[in-house]
Amino acid sequence: MSFSLARFFLQIGNSSKAANISSSNYGYLLSTPNTRKFTAIPTTRAHKSIEELLVVVGGGAAGVYGAIRAKTVAPNLNVVVMEKGKPLSKVKVSGGGRCNVTNGHCSDHMILAEHYPRGHRELKGSFFNTHGPVDTMSWFSDHGVALKIEDDGRVFPTSNSSSSIIDCLLTEAKHKGVSLQTGKVVINASVDAGGKFHLKIEKRTVFESVEADYLLIASGSSRQGYSLATQLGHSIVDPVPSLFTFKIEDSLLAELSGVTFPKVEAKLKLENVQRNIPYLKQVGPMLVTHWGLSGPVILRLSAWGARDLFTSGYKGMLIVDFIPDLHIEDIKSILSQHKNKFAKQKAVNSFPSEFGLAKRFWKYILDRESLIGDTLWASISNNFIISIADLLKHCTFSIKGKGQFKDEFVTAGGVPLSEIYLNTMESKICPRLFFAGEVLNVDGVTGGFNFQNAWSGGYIAGTSIVPGAITLSGPRPFKVYTRRRNEGRDKECTTLLQIDKESTTQLEMDVGEKYGGRNTWLKAVTVMGAKQNIRDEE
Numbered sequence: 324m325s326f327s328l329a330r331f332f333l334q335i336g337n338s339s340k341a342a343n344i345s346s347s348n349y350g351y352l353l354s355t356p357n358t359r360k361f362t363a364i365p366t367t368r369a370h371k372s373i374e375e376l377l378v379v380v381g382g383g384a385a386g387v388y389g390a391i392r393a394k395t396v397a398p399n400l401n402v403v404v405m406e407k408g409k410p411l412s413k414v415k416v417s418g419g420g421r422c423n424v425t426n427g428h429c430s431d432h433m434i435l436a437e438h439y440p441r442g443h444r445e446l447k448g449s450f451f452n453t454h455g456p457v458d459t460m461s462w463f464s465d466h467g468v469a470l471k472i473e474d475d476g477r478v479f480p481t482s483n484s485s486s487s488i489i490d491c492l493l494t495e496a497k498h499k500g501v502s503l504q505t506g507k508v509v510i511n512a513s514v515d516a517g518g519k520f521h522l523k524i525e526k527r528t529v530f531e532s533v534e535a536d537y538l539l540i541a542s543g544s545s546r547q548g549y550s551l552a553t554q555l556g557h558s559i560v561d562p563v564p565s566l567f568t569f570k571i572e573d574s575l576l577a578e579l580s581g582v583t584f585p586k587v588e589a590k591l592k593l594e595n596v597q598r599n600i601p602y603l604k605q606v607g608p609m610l611v612t613h614w615g616l617s618g619p620v621i622l623r624l625s626a627w628g629a630r631d632l633f634t635s636g637y638k639g640m641l642i643v644d645f646i647p648d649l650h651i652e653d654i655k656s657i658l659s660q661h662k663n664k665f666a667k668q669k670a671v672n673s674f675p676s677e678f679g680l681a682k683r684f685w686k687y688i689l690d691r692e693s694l695i696g697d698t699l700w701a702s703i704s705n706n707f708i709i710s711i712a713d714l715l716k717h718c719t720f721s722i723k724g725k726g727q728f729k730d731e732f733v734t735a736g737g738v739p740l741s742e743i744y745l746n747t748m749e750s751k752i753c754p755r756l757f758f759a760g761e762v763l764n765v766d767g768v769t770g771g772f773n774f775q776n777a778w779s780g781g782y783i784a785g786t787s788i789v790p791g792a793i794t795l796s797g798p799r800p801f802k803v804y805t806r807r808r809n810e811g812r813d814k815e816c817t818t819l820l821q822i823d824k825e826s827t828t829q830l831e832m833d834v835g836e837k838y839g840g841r842n843t844w845l846k847a848v849t850v851m852g853a854k855q856n857i858r859d860e861e
């Protein structure tokens with residue numbers, strides 16, 4: 324063995340070297356817990372201390388959560404969030420201003436993953452096990468935000484105000500020493516041979532360059548974010564809208580605006596889609612709006628059909644069963660009994676209560692069947708009863724376009740999940756590049772699932788980026804980065820080794836054997852997504 328055990332030590336948590344790094348990029352770098360201040364001196368390589376810099380692109384849910392996590396695990400890592408607008412602006416407007424933080428009815432992570440039209444297969448792995456809805460709820464509760472779970476599973480702050488979430492995140496970011504820089508757009512990114520990121524940043528018309536050791540792209544559905552990902556070698560699945568309402572041109576239906584149905588079964592049929600997709604049938608509440616149909620069942624269909632609806636130009640057929648709990652034969656017999664019992668009443672004024680329908684909707688059904696207003700039940704034929712039953716079970720609506728849904732809207736598409744490691748959120752293409760949130764080709768249905776994707780991804784990335792403390796036990800995959808001192812400058816080699824070892828001792832020996840040498844500084848060993856510093860004592 325060329326390298327003795329004594330020449331290594333595991334550095335858990337903080338770097339032993341003090342930070343002297345400062346730059347305009349850290350202009351308002353907030354103080355670390357020990358209130359270290361940073362002054363504004365431009366960044367150059369010469370000023371770079373041994374401390375490393377993580378730049379987070381995007382101060383949304385994923386970026387801020389990830390930044391806090393990174394700074395929590397490695398307080399000496401410099402973490403800067405670049406936000407082009409206001410931080411957490413979507414959190415502010417989310418859930419109608421109440422912020423549906425996550426979903427409290429999906430503790431089974433396999434079931435949880437089923438709520439993601441893009442991602443439902445991939446997210447069944449370690450993703451939610453590492454940080455799922457229960458962890459999210461605990462995190463916010465531990466940080467002083469009281470939460471409540473509503474009957475349908477949506478989780479909100481008890482304050483019913485998204486400000487509680489924003490205040491909590493910003494306070495924690497400040498407390499941990501995350502630098503949040505607003506009004507700054509990251510417009511360009513490249514990576515050099517040594518694995519350093521070179522970022523071009525614009526604030527109004529002023530440009531600056533930043534060099535980062537790690538990059539977390541959490542830019543949501545912004546085109547600039549996709550562009551950064553492609554500059555660093557990634558592909559992008561074409562972004563298309565998800566979670567929208569259906570535009571239906573039907574003047575009779577428009578008169579029902581505001582009518583809700585607690586439970587319908589709706590099926591989406593698209594001309595260009597021949598195959599039978601199970602998710603294009605959904606059960607749940609539906610709402611009539613003045614331009615068409617909305618409500619959870621429609622939004623879910625829009626999400627599962629997002630890509631096909633886009634290709635079809637948002638034209639298709641919706642088939643709704645308004646009484647899904649009753650068989651058509653039962654409906655016919657209930658209607659016949661009603662006819663016999665209320666023969667002398669006008670059909671428009673009296674209908675079976677078992678159906679649980681609004682009177683306005685019953686009139687709509689009769690209008691669609693062209694029943695004259697004064698018709699008595701006595702004069703309704705059996706064929707007519709069959710026809711009404713059929714309409715209640717298979718009511719078709721022609722979808723003419725995409726409506727707007729202001730409460731929640733997401734983008735399907737983005738960086739393909741096949742291009743990242745979901746247990747670390749690190750790029751498979753570019754080491755030390757991480758992604759989290761909506762920038763990825765992941766989107767959920769309504770109910771808090773989209774924020775959960777942001778929290779989980781941010782948390783995992785934040786944990787994986789940093790050289791943090793972690794106890795080793797059992798075999799784990801390791802990834803080693805080395806830095807060689809070469810003519811006074813550091814040169815980095817990345818992703819050099821993947822080994823399974825049962826103890827740190829064994830790991831140290833193997834690393835030493837492979838990369839030993841006076842001039843070698845070994846660092847950043849990835850252990851199931853978290854990193855540790857290992858360095859040559861000399």
Ligand SMILES: Cc1cc2nc3c(=O)[nH]c(=O)nc-3n(C[C@H](O)[C@H](O)[C@H](O)COP(=O)(O)OP(=O)(O)OC[C@H]3O[C@@H](n4cnc5c(N)ncnc54)[C@H](O)[C@@H]3O)c2cc1C
Nearest residue numbers: 381383384385407417418423509543730760761771773774
């Ligand atoms: C109106 C509305 C309501 C919603 N309500 C809910 C809800 O209640 N529950 C739920 O689960 N989901 C909800 N969603 C979806 C949810 O908001 C998103 O899925 C979530 O915000 C995604 O988080 P993110 O951090 O990935 O992206 P974002 O929140 O979009 O954050 C990305 C940030 O990156 C910044 N950025 C982008 N590019 C750059 C760049 N080049 N340089 C610097 N900064 C950049 C952007 O300005 C933005 O602030 C809602 C969405 C909308 C539009």
